[in-house]
Amino acid sequence: MTTGQDSSAAAGHQGAALHVEGLWKIFGPRADKIIGTPDANLSRQELQAKTGHVVGIRDVSFDVAPGEVFVVMGLSGSGKSTLVRLLTRLIEPTAGTVQLYGEDITGMGDGGLQEIRRRKVSMVFQHFGLLPHRKVIDNVGFGLEVRGEAKRERRNRAQEMVDLVGLSGYENNFPDQLSGGMQQRVGLARALAGDPEVLMFDEPFSALDPLIRRDMQNEVIRLHQEVGKTMVFITHDLSEALKLGDRILIMRDGEIVQIGTPDEVVGAPADDYVKDFTSEVPKSHVLTLKWVMRTDTSQLSETCRSVQQNQIVRDAAKTVLDAPCCCRVLDGDKTVGVIDDEDILRVVVAEESH
């Protein structure tokens, strides 16, 4: 899929964890007077030159399915932070709606919003936001304390979360006694402690060095498998987006350029901007056989081995390369194509020529 609007069957509007429609954020004193006028169609630069207003987010719509890891990626200034802040109204939208499991966040009063932030959505930021004079266990239990939960329950839950993120034994340390990666684990544990419906991450690992960053990405994948929470993850790093995302929303100048699964984004980039991003990506790690197979199946015989079209090229390579002839590509039980050594090698060789 390559349009700005999200038509994913997996995330129909009804039953979506998050439904975002026609969302705008224009920074400036007369922002609400601009929407609906011809000025709203000006580019970010043109609008700024003419009126001094800055378009943070322009007419953004998408759905996130329950349990999905939805990544928002784009270069600096593309509007990622503005978008994630709008989702919980840390800043006010200029127009549009956000619904969380059917509840309209945009129309809500202060009490309702506070409830959402305390119970339904947790945020993990780049700067961990830990309280320096509190021990790990008390940082993790902080949100529960604010909610007024009893001390014993709070500590039990916090300890469970400390164990879940692999910090057992560090519960009585203070944040400054921990490495950056460990502090971010405390941030994760704190976010999970309140059992929110949605976790939002705003560039959480950008300040970490590459190896720790990789560990933390793996940690998010593991935690997602264990707790199955809906996640919205902001990053400027495509490889992080491809690794974590079930789907990726790519932004430029406050607008959606593409929403798609990792293999869609790499296999069918919406435009040159996305193509540029994806040119360095090791394709065999991301593309599924669907993107590499041929559809003329006339050379297939009964004895050909089978592979599924949604297998990643790298994972299917051995089966295809070991097969005595070409392989049948299936979508479930249905034959949809054929693949052989050459199709696999074309992807791998293209990668090596970078």
Ligand SMILES: Nc1ncnc2c1ncn2[C@@H]1O[C@H](COP(=O)(O)OP(=O)(O)OP(=O)(O)O)[C@@H](O)[C@H]1O
């Ligand atoms: N409070 C504000 N007032 C005016 N303009 C703003 C404000 N906040 C953000 N902007 C502008 O909105 C646009 C989007 O910014 P945003 O911070 O959301 O981008 P980003 O993709 O998160 O970038 P980064 O990765 O650098 O954080 C930018 O042009 C920015 O200058």
